[in-house]
Amino acid sequence: MKALPLLSIVVPLVAGCAGIEPWVKPYERERLADPVMSFARGGLSDKHREHVRVVREGARGATGVQGGGCGCN
């Protein structure tokens, strides 16, 4: 029963989304494809930078870089 108030909010929101069309068409995405727009550009470069950080900082994860095994400890 606790879920009912939550559902009463979520269901109309989701139902509302059903009517939304993608508002950026494929032909409007030229600027987004420019290399200046990429979050990460180099495979080895990002991996090295991530390794340098993860062996020195307590925080880890959610970087978008797939790390290999390391003697981090």
Next chain:
Amino acid sequence: MAATKWLRPIAGLAGSLLATGAANAVDLPEDRAEAMYHLFKGGGVTAQGPALLVRKSLADKVSLSASYYVDMVSNASIDVVTQASPFKERRTAYDVGVDYVVRDSAIAISASSSDEPDYTADGVSIDVSQEVFGGMTTLALGYTRAVDRVGRKDVGFFDNAKHWQYRLGVTQILSPRWLASANFEAISDDGFLGSPYRSARVFGAAVPERNPRTRTSRAVKLRAVGDLGSRDAGRVEYRYFWDTWDIRAHTVELGYSRALGQSFLADGFFRYNTQTRALFYSDNAQTETLYVSRNRQLGTFKSYGLGGKLAFIWKQVPGQYEVKLNGAYEWVRFNYSDFTDIRDGSAYSFTGHVLQLYVSATF
């Protein structure tokens, strides 16, 4: 070699995927090769070496990748010079992977193996991404399972650590000029999570560190990048991290990228990271506790990074290949709040330098 052990099932999977076909809306990763020299120097540690990466698609169905990475470490860090003698060692890592795309989905399976004296690490990962909402939204899910073997041969100590990583991400096109993403990752560890060489201090005396054998951490990262109008872009990132050892960290990164003419691409960035200590971390414990560590990675500190990258298109034949020369440098600074340099009693800090020089080719 553990890497070849993983290679066989991946090659088999690649072969079976080649036998199937479908019209794809998502592209395979570009064929590329990279050769890099990397260097970290700071805090008495120098780690440098070569790294190689090759990625090649087969019949436009799958893309295979392999990388080789060497860290030659010369270690005279503050821990080493105050407790033992400087040493040199070498870490070698191999990664192999296969990417497959079908319609609006991409699947990547990879395996990694890292080997250094007294520490080996092997892992396998699977990542799946799916474009939805007319390609405006990309959802990503990932999982990694890894096992480390930790040892200290001179005293006959051997143990292991297991790791589970779960990733979830969404990237959203906001407008023709703006992109945003949100990533979440949970990591659980079970096993020996310290170093058999490192000491803690209790009442001023050095004792072997004692860490809990389990840890679970979570991290959320939000990013946005926007086109600024003249082939330049601004980027802002924030990550919040928390774990069951009571470490909390905030990381902010700001970046700016700009194309310079037809041949150069320049990036600049600033990174700020602040972290609070683990519950059992102590510079010099004044009570006997079950767990105690003086690993400054688990202490309270602030770190700063200021860096730049420059890429130059050296040779280019449109539609065939492109070769780039790349250089990147980052200045880093770590200021520790509760880690004393026992040589002079001051709070410890160090400055480091990160250098990357590499050639990258797409073809």
